[in-house]
Amino acid sequence: MSYQIEYDRSVNDAEGFWRDQARTLEWFKFPEKILSKGEDGLDYWFADGEMNTAFMALDHHVNQGRGDQTALIFDSPVTNTKYKYTFSELTDVVARTAGMLADLNVVKGDRVIIYMPMIPEAVIAMLAVARLGAIHSVVFGGFAPPELALRINDAKPRVILSASCGIEIKRVIEYKPLLDRAIELSDHKPESCVVFQRPQAAASMIAGRDHNWVELLARAKAVGCTPVKGSDPLYILYTSGTTGKPKGVVRDNGGHAVALKYSMKAIYNVEPGEVFWASSDVGWVVGHSYIVYAPLLQGCATVVYEGKPIMTPDAGALWRVCAEYGVSILFTAPTAFRAVKKEDPEGLFLKPYDLSKIKTIFSAGERLDSPTEIWLSEVTGKKVIDHWWQTETGWAITANLQGVEPMPCKLGSSTKPVPGFNVEILDENGHHVPRGTQGYIALKLPLPPSCLNRVWGDADKFRDSYLSLFPGYYASGDGGYMDEDGYVFVMGRVDDVINVAGHRLSTGEIEEVIATHPAVAECAVIARNDDIKGQTPMGLVVLKSGATITEAELHKELIASIRANIGPITCYQDTVVLARLPKTRSGKTLRKTICQIVNGQDYVVPSTIDDTGVIPEIIEVLHSKGLVA
Numbered sequence: 001m002s003y004q005i006e007y008d009r010s011v012n013d014a015e016g017f018w019r020d021q022a023r024t025l026e027w028f029k030f031p032e033k034i035l036s037k038g039e040d041g042l043d044y045w046f047a048d049g050e051m052n053t054a055f056m057a058l059d060h061h062v063n064q065g066r067g068d069q070t071a072l073i074f075d076s077p078v079t080n081t082k083y084k085y086t087f088s089e090l091t092d093v094v095a096r097t098a099g100m101l102a103d104l105n106v107v108k109g110d111r112v113i114i115y116m117p118m119i120p121e122a123v124i125a126m127l128a129v130a131r132l133g134a135i136h137s138v139v140f141g142g143f144a145p146p147e148l149a150l151r152i153n154d155a156k157p158r159v160i161l162s163a164s165c166g167i168e169i170k171r172v173i174e175y176k177p178l179l180d181r182a183i184e185l186s187d188h189k190p191e192s193c194v195v196f197q198r199p200q201a202a203a204s205m206i207a208g209r210d211h212n213w214v215e216l217l218a219r220a221k222a223v224g225c226t227p228v229k230g231s232d233p234l235y236i237l238y239t240s241g242t243t244g245k246p247k248g249v250v251r252d253n254g255g256h257a258v259a260l261k262y263s264m265k266a267i268y269n270v271e272p273g274e275v276f277w278a279s280s281d282v283g284w285v286v287g288h289s290y291i292v293y294a295p296l297l298q299g300c301a302t303v304v305y306e307g308k309p310i311m312t313p314d315a316g317a318l319w320r321v322c323a324e325y326g327v328s329i330l331f332t333a334p335t336a337f338r339a340v341k342k343e344d345p346e347g348l349f350l351k352p353y354d355l356s357k358i359k360t361i362f363s364a365g366e367r368l369d370s371p372t373e374i375w376l377s378e379v380t381g382k383k384v385i386d387h388w389w390q391t392e393t394g395w396a397i398t399a400n401l402q403g404v405e406p407m408p409c410k411l412g413s414s415t416k417p418v419p420g421f422n423v424e425i426l427d428e429n430g431h432h433v434p435r436g437t438q439g440y441i442a443l444k445l446p447l448p449p450s451c452l453n454r455v456w457g458d459a460d461k462f463r464d465s466y467l468s469l470f471p472g473y474y475a476s477g478d479g480g481y482m483d484e485d486g487y488v489f490v491m492g493r494v495d496d497v498i499n500v501a502g503h504r505l506s507t508g509e510i511e512e513v514i515a516t517h518p519a520v521a522e523c524a525v526i527a528r529n530d531d532i533k534g535q536t537p538m539g540l541v542v543l544k545s546g547a548t549i550t551e552a553e554l555h556k557e558l559i560a561s562i563r564a565n566i567g568p569i570t571c572y573q574d575t576v577v578l579a580r581l582p583k584t585r586s587g588k589t590l591r592k593t594i595c596q597i598v599n600g601q602d603y604v605v606p607s608t609i610d611d612t613g614v615i616p617e618i619i620e621v622l623h624s625k626g627l628v629a
């Protein structure tokens, strides 16, 4: 099948195209409405179909005779644990876990927050919530209590599922005190918390509210799958935007299942029975889509890995897992490959392992830089594919479609638009720019299945945040260009979102924390390029007059406060005290200009700047600290 034929049909006959894809799944009632407008005037896919995502991902395979096939492989080098679940075993434990939640009064439409480390129970919890037609919201374990509290207040969960601890290489991170603190901070209080006690830490329980997972599960009965509409939400996943408050991206059941099932063949070219490993975390969208739902929908085995690409125990960790389980698709973030490259530039750690089963290596989360891409293909001898996507879409917007028509890769490009995504490059007035010219990357409406069409708890936010900039288009927030051959080059965010080790953070949110320090008059946070993590945040701070704190003391206090308020994953690295910040005459801080200076890029000082003397002043300070050449 040629890419162009597939792509053209997906945009010229979107309903026909996606109706055909929907037929590959087992619905309780096949949808008559393929794409329709909701009362809110927004687009909904498969609105009147009846289904259950957990059924499609589990029971369906058991019913098809694949019950004995491996569904989930757990590998935890940090606890020396390895075991597997077959589709039958996973279906059974998910059905009983759903029963456990039903005993706690969870019903269709209720929200359940999942704040857990990378253990099978996290995946089981997600599928159990889906089985009940309830809505899960997974919160990444590296977020601090105030971030968790924001999500509790917004999602208003009936139940929160957690574990006593996670393990970060050798450190035991107790989750329960963080959860207790978050509930204290939030106005909304869950009725119940269920805690999976791990041997590495015992969580103390609050009588009446907290329950022991294993004890509750032992008393629970398996329950069946609750039918939901295609347009009913499966989950809410919070992501950083340009403001301090994260946005709850709502993912509908129908479009999500159809798009992910399609992607497994079209993009990744995997068949049922193969082993798919997305080395990420269930707290991120990559984890939702490609650790949990897509591999299972396709009847593949998925790997749940509690470890790092390095240090658990060494830079051979990725290759060990691939060889041990016969992984055919490895998918992770560039930061992981860069960490491995730094430890093992010659690829020596890879040598003992038989990687013959790996067909392709996929990368996403940030742009795959060319040196890393070249290194990775050289040491592995495998095809390396960068593909671009976002929490909002839930799957790749641009990719090199291995199951449709594999194409030559171009360094720095995530190849071509995936069928369904009508990618255009616009200037700031919404006009098309010529091929090769950079602009805003926008997606012409309608968006394909799986993309968000609402933000939880805020009826206007989706239109305001994504549809208002360019009427008729979804504004991706990324900038880039399309070359003469239609290859897309994503160059980075055009807003105040930064990407630290593949984790999306809002500079506004970090600024809010810095601004609460008593010595700080004002601040701006910019992204500084980092060899391993891609970017790390740097705080530029103006002190209140009379403040006597030293820059080193301030930096230490800001690190502590950012870790406590947002979480350790922020990786806050640098604080620079300045006499003043560069601003335009209308008072807007010139973050982009300072960012370009710090990262050694060409910069143009805007003509609207308030005082041209401030830029040389800042360069002088940065230079004296060795932060610019």
Ligand code: COA
Pocket: 117, 140, 141, 142, 143, 166, 168, 173, 279, 280, 281, 284, 286, 308, 309, 310, 332, 333, 335, 336, 339, 364, 365, 501, 502, 503, 532, 567, 568, 569, 570, 571
């Ligand atoms: N729970 C609690 N804390 C967590 C956590 C979790 N789930 N995940 C990370 N942290 C903590 C880490 O312990 C670390 O804390 P520290 O500063 O006290 O040491 C901090 O957050 C930063 O973590 P991380 O970004 O993982 O850095 P690292 O130096 O420990 O490891 C890499 C570096 C490159 C190995 C690591 O960033 C990595 O594996 N990245 C892959 C990211 C990824 O898969 N992204 C998915 C998007 S597709």
Ligand code: AMP
Pocket: 239, 285, 363, 364, 365, 366, 367, 368, 386, 387, 388, 389, 390, 391, 392, 414, 476, 477, 478, 490, 491, 492, 493, 499, 502, 503, 504
């Ligand atoms: P998240 O929603 O956390 O997955 O982050 C999405 C953002 O990460 C995108 O808007 C991009 O800025 C960036 N991103 C993800 N994958 C890529 C990629 N392959 N190339 C360039 N940027 C990417």
